[in-house]
Amino acid sequence: MTASTLPHADAALQARLAAIVGERRVLVRAGELRTYESDGLPGYHARPSIGVFPGTRDETIAVVRLLAELGMPFVPRGAGTGLSGGALAEGVVLLGLHRLTRIISIDAEDQRALVEPGVVNAALSRAAAPFGLHYAPDPSSQTACTIGGNVAENAGGPHCLKYGVTLNHVLALTALLPNGDVVTLGNADGECEGYDLLGAFIGSEGCFGVALDVTVRLARNPQAVRTLLADFSSLDAAAHAVSAIVAAGIVPAAMEMMDGPTIQAVEASIYAAGYPVDAAAILLIELDGAAAGIDADADRVAAFCREAGARGVRTASDPAERARLWQGRKKAFGAMGRISPHLVVQDAVVPRTKLPAMLAEIARVAAEYRVKVCNVFHAGDGNLHPNIGYDATSPDESARVHAAMAAIMQACVAAGGTITGEHGVGIDKLPYMDSLFSPATLGAMCALRDVFDPARRANPGKVVPMHSCREWHAAPSARS
Amino acid sequence: MARGTVGALVSVHAASEIATVLADRVRSARAAGTPLRIVGGGHWLDAGRPCRALETISLAEDAGIVEYEPGDLTLTARAGTTLADLARITRAEGQWLPLDPFGSATGTLGATVATGSAGPLASAFGTPRDQVLGCEIVTGTADVVRAGGRVVKNVAGYDLTRLNVGAWGTLGVLTEISVRLRALPEMDRTFAVEVSAADGWTWLRASEFTPMAAELMSPALGALLAVGDAAVLLVRLGGNEALVRGAVESLAALGPMREVPASMWEALAAAEPPGSAVVRLSTAPSRTAALWERASAIVERARGSAHATLTRGVVRCILPVSGDGDEEHARLRGMVGALQNLGTAIVERLPASLWPAIVAPAAVDPLSVRVRNAFDPDRILNPGILGEPA
Known part of the structure; x- marks a missing residue:
């Protein structure tokens, strides 16, 4: 079929969907659907047969019930920032939920919010800010990603080291099952007895239905924050500093590592954060909590870094510098995009004591396959993010990159780790599921x-x- | 090396062996239609739950550490390992599993996870749901499933781990569990403060300090534990010296305060008289003070006691039971009913004969029934323990 026409059946579907959401909210043309052909992970493309974008809860229910009546498969999608190909809709209906952006209520007393699935992660924290609250899970895509997508992926982020992942912050949700049934999972006003269906739903990657609304916990803004930047002349030394801090019982809000290639990519981009470009690795460590005692912990963290061989440790002197240090970390993927047209991103996790050995193994694999790996990751959790930039138009380079990634994944599994800590399986990690389970x-x-x-x-x-x-x-x- | 220090505890059977043996047992039971009661330390056997089992599977012997690398702050143990043993082994490495369910410390990790039990530390560290990383399960279909993993972040596949936490063994027998540990805080001090529920909540909500635990105790409980005869907030502070000092100064403004030994928490966990009925009420945190007042009135009439985890909105009511006569049961029925009328109520313990009449079954919604059908289609595992009908 040509790009602008649809077979008869789809034309009928288009009309029925348009009757629910309005003609403008049903996309069928190739040009209109191009945006929805991939998610945040370049390299995978699949065109939906049709895109439908309800604007209200009732429209969403009506759309899903129509699809149930017709027995049609569909793929839910939030902002499409996922990194596993999970929102790709190959020849099926794409159900976009990013228009459901209502923050239904913020309860400052009980420190929680009731939101629709299309609410952007950072927008929720902005709305909570006047109450001295924020939403703790902070994936790097937080300026674009949605709470619904976060729930589907059980999203994490740098600050999950101290505060936990999405699972730990959702009290209840209203789920719309694929058959059109609407059910409440969890209990926003007390404990739950019986099976933890809420826990099962979170992280189900859109395969169990969609969330119509989500009750999330909000965290109090900490009284004090200290953001430290430690620079190292070897990855190994940085990894040992991480181990020492964790073992000492200090739980930083976040503890992120970036290697030399990542630092150079960031510093060469518009996100330049003032990182030392000659460092082999930096640690970005944030402590937060009550003002009392925070400097004692910060001093100990700095001492652990120096003992592990840090060339220097500096503390952000004001909120602007702190924001700049964080922007460099959160925009690191974007900065890498400047260097190479394509990027593979993984997020395997290893036990924390295996970090030094695994970083060495990644370097060995990179040399063997002649690929350039940038490491930027949640060191405190052992959650690696080896990224490889490449040119997908070169079959030879593509083959080497994918073989290197497979070798890294197998090494992480062999070390007692897992294939994904926060991005999800989607289609990208399907080939590795058999080696893990x-x-x-x-x-x-x-x-x-x-x-x-x-x-x-x-x-x-x-x-x-x-x-x-x-x-x-x-x-x-x-x-x- | 930690593995050496815990070597004596390591089970003589390989993990998969025991699970394989259990799977055979479940398979035969399924074929014969013989429902099984799954037992760890046995502390729930007298809770009155209406479990219809003909035979017992005991996991008490299946104890020991499978893997413990202190630097990872994770630990994998067999389900029959007691919390007391875990505490001893991890303390030697300056670490702990901050899970303190009510009852005896000889309770097992498996039962704690299967029942989703938590205590005062849940205020800061969450419940088993937040601390379990993975588990090995023998399902009611006799399959050995290894859910989750041993690392602290993991989103690979659907979350079979969460599904089994708090499922009371009705979807599978938990045989091995991996948990996240924490480093012991530099200081760990406990204070008793005389304060009302409302003022306690106001402080906890607004304070920059986050206690590891903050449990309000009724006057009767305070008297039993010899910390006073008014309502007392037991606050456990952890952190470095400056942090704890700051928190102590802030707390002192709340009311008369004194430091008490850490053993107070064990005394609280073991405070309920054997045979008591226990009902756990819960609500949104801001409504806990109101719930506390109403529950306290009922509990006092019953000459019982109560304690509350204010930040979690949980009020746990302990009602003494004297004898099993009709009159006593009628009285108890009235008291429990009055508590149930206050909101979300989970019954922990009750005389068995009362259970079916006054406790609503759990996991009977259509989705939960489908979950049960998927993993225990023939109702071989702990049938009836959730109060569900045959």
Whole structure:
């Protein structure tokens, strides 16, 4: 078919969707859909058959019920900043939720907010700021990513080291299941008894349905913050500083590492933060909490860095400098984009004591495959982010880059780690699921998915490899 | 090297072996239609839960550390490992698992996770849901599932770990659990402050200090623990010397205050008389003070006691039970009913004969029933323990 026409069936669908959301909110032309062909991970492209963008809760319910009636698969999408190809809709309906941007309420007394799924992460913190509150999970894409997307991916971010990930900040949500049923998961006003369906839903990558509203915890803004920048002449020394700080019982709000290539990329970009360009690694360490005692902890952190071999440790002197140091970290992916047309991004996690060895292994793999790795990651959690810039138009370079990534992933799994700490599996990490989980475990995951979406219509083909979804033992004697 | 120091505890059986043996046991039970009761330390057997089991699976012998690398601040242990053993082993490395469920410290990690039990430390560190990284489970379909992992961040695949935390073993038998540890704070001091629920909440909500625990105790409980005869807020402060000193100064403005030994927390955990009925009420934190006042009135009439985790909105009510006569049961029924009328109520313990009549079953919504059907289709594991009908 040509780009501007649709087969008859889709034209009928288009009309029915338009009757719900309005013609302007149903996209069918190739040019209009191009934006939705990929997420934040360049390298994967898939064109949806049709894009539908409801503006209200009721429209969302009506759209999903129509798709259920027609038995049509669909892919939910927030802002499309995901880094696993999870929001790619290959020839199926793309359900965009970024127009549901209402912050329904902020309860300053109980420190929580009720929001629609399309509310942007940073916008929620801005809205909470007058109350001295903020939303703690802070993925690097926080100026664009949505709370709904954060829930789907169980998103993290630098400050999750101290404050926990999305799972730890959602009290309840209203889920719209793929069959159109609306259910409440969790309890915003007390404890829950029974199965933790809220916990199961968070991080289900859009395969269990979509959130119509989410009740999140808000965190109090800390009374005091100290942001330290330590610079090292080796990655190994920086990694040892991380271990020493963690072992001493100090829990920084965040502890991020950037290696030399990343520092140089950032400093050559508009996000230049004043990092030392000749450093092999820097640690960006933030402490927060009560003013009493924070300087004692900051002094100890600085001492641990110096003992591990830091050439220098400086503390941001004012909020502007602190913001500049953080911007360099959060825009590091963008800065790398300046250097290479394409970028692969991984987020494997290793036990914290394995960091020095794993960084050495990554360097070895990079040399073996002749690729250039930039490391910028959540060191305090052991959550690596090796990024490889390359030119996808070169088949040879592409092959080497993907082989190097596979080698890094296998090494992380072998070290007792996992393949993704916060980006999700999507389609990007599907090939690694078999190396991490047994067939029985993957079968159990499929069984859980079938609880929420027995027709497997929501975000089909993601998270768990299809071949794993054998008949779960329960089936023959399962009660209805 | 930590592994050496805990070597004596390491189970003689390889992890997968025990799970494989258990899977065979579950498979036979399923074929024979013999429902199983899963037991750890046995501390929940007298809670009155209406479990319809014909045989018992005991995990008490399946204890020991599987992996503990202190630098990772994570630990993997067999489900039958007691919290007391975990505390001893981690303390030697300057670390702890900040989980302090009520009851005996000889309770097991497996039961703590299966029941989702938490104590005062949940105020700062959350409940088992927030601390468990992964687990090995033998499902009611006799599959050995290894959910999650051993690292502190992990979003690979659907979250089977959360699904099993607090499921009371009805989806699978927990055999091995990985948890996140914390370093012990430089200082750990506990203070008893005489303060009302409302003033306590106001301080906790606005203060720049975040205590590790802040538990309000009713006058009866305070008297039992010999900390006073008024309502007392037990506050546990952790951190460096300057931080704790600052917090102590701030707390002192609240009311009469004195330092008490840390053993006070163990005394609180073990405070309820054997055979008591226990009902946990919960609400939004800002409404806890009001809930506390109303619950206290009922509890006092019953000559019981209560304590509350103010930041979590949880009020735990302890009602003494004397005998099992009809009159006593009628009285108890009235008291529990009055508490249930105050809002979200979870019954922890109750005379077994009263359970079906006054406790609403859990996990009976359509989605939960589908979850149960997926993982325990023949109701082999702890059937009835959630109060669900046959």
